[in-house]
Amino acid sequence: MSDFLADLSILDVGLALGALAAVWAVVVRVARVGRKLSHVADDWLGEPERDGVPARPGVMERLAAIEQRVTVIEHEVRPNSGASLRDAVDRVERRIVGGDQ
Structure with a gap:
């Protein structure tokens, strides 16, 4: 050495x-x-819940939630069986236009 x-x-x-x-x-x-x-x-x-820290969803879970919200919004802005917001606007428009004539 x-x-x-x-x-x-x-x-x-x-x-x-x-x-x-x-x-x-x-x-x-x-x-x-x-x-x-x-x-x-x-x-x-995502991350699971631990002491003092809430759980954080992962990307795929968040995308699924966004898809659900978009489906609800699409239902409301497209005419359908009369229950959507679009149908209600169309009914009001028909009443207003029909009342002016």
């Missing part, structure tokens, strides 16, 4: 420290990217 240390130069030590610094920089960058990917996965999949 002492022969190994005796054969080391300052240049060798500097190169080793530089290599360790480069490896550390790569590890830090990979950890940052991994953390960001973890946040994306949490947003996509």
